[in-house]
Amino acid sequence: MDGLMLDSERAITDCHARAAADLGHALPPDYWLQMVGTGDAVCRARLVERLGEEAADALLARSGLLYEAKVDAGIPHRPGIVPLLRWLAGRGIPRAVATSTRRPLALRKLEKAGLLGWFDAVCTSSDVAHPKPAPDVYLLAARRLGVDPAHCLVLEDSPTGVRAALAAGMTPVQVPDMLQPDAQVRALGHRIVASLDEARRLLEARLASA
Structure with a gap:
């Protein structure tokens, strides 16, 4: 988030x-x-x-x-988020938020920003025993969506979130914001893209070849 x-x-x-x-x-x-x-x-x-x-x-x-x-x-959106969510929803792909923010604030932020209605589930640090980089919040999101973790794609901006996704057995794609990945983060071997628009193009190509 x-x-x-x-x-x-x-x-x-x-x-x-x-x-x-x-x-x-x-x-x-x-x-x-x-x-x-x-x-x-x-x-x-x-x-x-x-x-x-x-x-x-x-x-x-x-x-x-x-x-x-x-x-x-209302906190401003990151570029490309609404087109991405619209594209996912149009293809019936389940969507969940998995955030380190506490539940009341997370829901408020999403609602004030006009994004809450795009998601089938919102999972927060209030809902799990251990925060990221532990996998708990991502595993909870998979359960609530009814999807095997191995079939989940995670979009993350931070190294902490990438490590949580990997620990959950999911496929992370990192879209860095304030923290650019250093050599240690890049060594994790995940995909790194410059924007949410680029992430959407990756998904489009993947689904087209499926």
């Missing part, structure tokens, strides 16, 4: 950076990139390690208020 369908990674990192500056924490801009694709618990743990528990919680509370306003306004 975040960084793949919604341009929310920029929104949340901007909110974190603004909150940190407001509270007098001098953190480098690239510090926030390590949060991309992680769940709330991982994000908090890294901030606690850096700032201490009280300061981390104060920063997250302030950042959360800034982000709530962005969510209510």
Whole structure:
């Protein structure tokens, strides 16, 4: 969801950076990139390690208020998401969201952005024991769609999500957003494309040859 369908990674990192500056924490801009694709618990743990528990919680509370306003306004779509969803729906291909976001916020973000109705299932970190890179949320999505994991394609922007998809026995295609894959990520051997439009063209070609 975040960084793949919604341009929310920029929104949340901007909110974190603004909150940190407001509270007098001098953190480098690239510090926030390590949060991309992680769940709330991982994000908090890294901030606690850096700032201490009280300061981390104060920063997250302030950042959360800034982000709530962005969510209510409707976070912009990533380029190509609506044409892709329309194409998938037109061919009767089941679709699920598998996100590290907590369920209430995930549903709100999708609804405010006008994307919720495109999906047959929404699976969140609230619904599983372990967040990405564990495979739990993807395996849950497959169960709810009634599809064998081996027959599932995963579109992901982050390395964390790619690792979760691979652990679930699925086929990931990465569409990087803020984090470009390094040599270690590329060594995972999955397909990497530049855009959702390119991902759609791959699917079109695959179905045409089936």
